[in-house]
Amino acid sequence: VTVEMKSSKVAIVRMNRPPVNALSKDLMHGLRRTICDLEDNDVKGIVLTSSSKVFCAGLDLAELLNPTQEFVSSFWKELQGLWITLYSSRLVTVAAVNGAAPAAGCMLALSCDYRMMSSKNVIGMNETKFGLFPPPWFVELMADTVGRRKAEMLLLQGTLLSTEDALACGMIDQIVE
Numbered sequence: 001v002t003v004e005m006k007s008s009k010v011a012i013v014r015m016n017r018p019p020v021n022a023l024s025k026d027l028m029h030g031l032r033r034t035i036c037d038l039e040d041n042d043v044k045g046i047v048l049t050s051s052s053k054v055f056c057a058g059l060d061l062a063e064l065l066n067p068t069q070e071f072v073s074s075f076w077k078e079l080q081g082l083w084i085t086l087y088s089s090r091l092v093t094v095a096a097v098n099g100a101a102p103a104a105g106c107m108l109a110l111s112c113d114y115r116m117m118s119s120k121n122v123i124g125m126n127e128t129k130f131g132l133f134p135p136p137w138f139v140e141l142m143a144d145t146v147g148r149r150k151a152e153m154l155l156l157q158g159t160l161l162s163t164e165d166a167l168a169c170g171m172i173d174q175i176v177e
């Protein structure tokens with residue numbers, strides 16, 4: 001995770017784990033630590049974005065291949081901790097979604113106060129496409145953002161929306177070129 005101060009009050013927080021910013025336990029820990037440190041340093045707002053062409057590919061599936069029970073438990077704790085920290089942060093949080101944002105990548109964006117997204121990208125929770133259903137707090141985030149019926153349809157079908165469709169249903173707030 002890298003931090004660039006745009007002024008004394010606003011920080012750009014970039015996920016920097018090539019190639020796709022898959023959320024490993026370490027990346028989630030780094031993000032949470034960064035947000036907490038900025039909160040402690042009188043910063044007012046952050047822009048969460050990526051230093052590569054993918055915003056975030058969701059959970060690191062490689063780390064979740066044949067994990068020990070202990071690792072799964074600590075991984076899950078880190079994921080919940082990151083979500084709670086970002087979602088409940090006192091900072092004004094803006095997601096600048098500058099690449100694909102599937103699954104937990106979408107969760108990160110939806111946990112922010114405002115979402116801008118570049119065109120020709122995709123965002124959504126596609127978990128059902130590979131036989132999983134998103135955790136309940138992902139579901140609630142989606143329902144709070146686009147409404148319960150729309151969320152139900154998107155989640156059941158594991159839809160990844162284009163930037164334009166995401167704007168149309170309120171999943172994002174602005175398209176930025």
Ligand SMILES: CC/C=C\C/C=C\C/C=C\C=C\CC(=O)SCCNC(=O)CCNC(=O)[C@H](O)C(C)(C)COP(=O)(O)OP(=O)(O)OC[C@H]1O[C@@H](n2cnc3c(N)ncnc32)[C@H](O)[C@@H]1OP(=O)(O)O
Binds near residue numbers: 019022056064
């Ligand atoms: C503790 C938790 C325990 C259990 C969980 C149980 C219940 C929870 C239920 C569900 C929760 C799910 C949340 C998730 O986030 S799951 C992750 C879902 N993510 C995806 O489906 C995205 C998959 N990736 C893509 O679609 C694409 O890679 C892309 C659009 C993000 C980028 O496309 P590109 O064409 O630019 O890049 P690629 O060539 O496809 O990929 C490059 C490189 O990166 C690897 N990779 C991609 N995604 C992941 C990933 N999520 N984790 C790990 N690695 C990933 C990909 O394999 C390539 O690697 P190689 O270069 O081939 O080595």
